Amino acid sequence: MSRIGKKPIPLPDKVKVDVKSDTVVVTGPKGTVSNPIPPGIKFQQKDKQLLAIRQDDSGPQRAFHGLARALVANAVRGVTEGFTRELEIVGVGFRAEQRKNSVIFTLGFSHPIEYPIPPGISITVDKQTKLVITGVDRQQVGQIAANIRSLKKPDPYKNKGIRYTGEQLKKKAGKAGGK
Numbered sequence: 799m800s801r802i803g804k805k806p807i808p809l810p811d812k813v814k815v816d817v818k819s820d821t822v823v824v825t826g827p828k829g830t831v832s833n834p835i836p837p838g839i840k841f842q843q844k845d846k847q848l849l850a851i852r853q854d855d856s857g858p859q860r861a862f863h864g865l866a867r868a869l870v871a872n873a874v875r876g877v878t879e880g881f882t883r884e885l886e887i888v889g890v891g892f893r894a895e896q897r898k899n900s901v902i903f904t905l906g907f908s909h910p911i912e913y914p915i916p917p918g919i920s921i922t923v924d925k926q927t928k929l930v931i932t933g934v935d936r937q938q939v940g941q942i943a944a945n946i947r948s949l950k951k952p953d954p955y956k957n958k959g960i961r962y963t964g965e966q967l968k969k970k971a972g973k974a975g976g977k
C-alpha cells in the first residue's frame with residue numbers, strides 16, 4: 799500500500815474541509831482551494847485528521863492514492879501558510895515594474911512585455927530585479943513562476959535572464975579559440 803497515501807493529513811483549528819463525491823474543498827484563513835478526487839479514492843475526516851482511503855487494490859487507484867493525498871495536503875498547507883516562489887532578473891537594463899493588475903518587464907527586446915496578474919496570486923517587485931510570487935494554490939504559483947521565467951530564460955553564455963532565486967547555472971565557454 800502507498801506509504802504517502804496512508805499518512806493522515808493533520809487539520810489545523812482554522813481549516814474547514816468539505817468532502818464531496820468528486821472534490822475536496824479546503825477553506826482557511828488565506829483562502830479556498832478545491833481539488834478533484836480521482837475515482838475510487840475517498841476522504842474521511844476523523845479527530846482533526848483527514849484520511850485518504852482506497853476502495854480496492856487495482857492499478858489506477860494505487861497510482862492515484864498518494865497523489866490525491868499529497869494534493870489535499872498541499873491545499874491544507876496553502877490555506878494556512880501559503881506558497882511563495884522567488885525570481886531574480888539578471889542583466890544590464892533588465893527590470894520589472896509593478897502596475898495595478900500587471901507586471902511590466904523590460905528584458906532587452908524591442909518592446910516591454912506586460913504580464914497580467916491572475917486572481918488569487920500576488921506578485922511583488924523589489925528593487926526592480928526581484929519578484930516574489932505568493933498564493934494559496936501551489937500548482938498555480940509554480941506555473942506562474944515558470945511562465946514568467948520563460949519570458950527570458952537564463953542565457954548559458956552570459957547568464958542573463960530571469961532565474962529562480964538560488965538556481966545554479968552552468969556557464970558555457972563560447973568560441974575562445976577562434977583565431
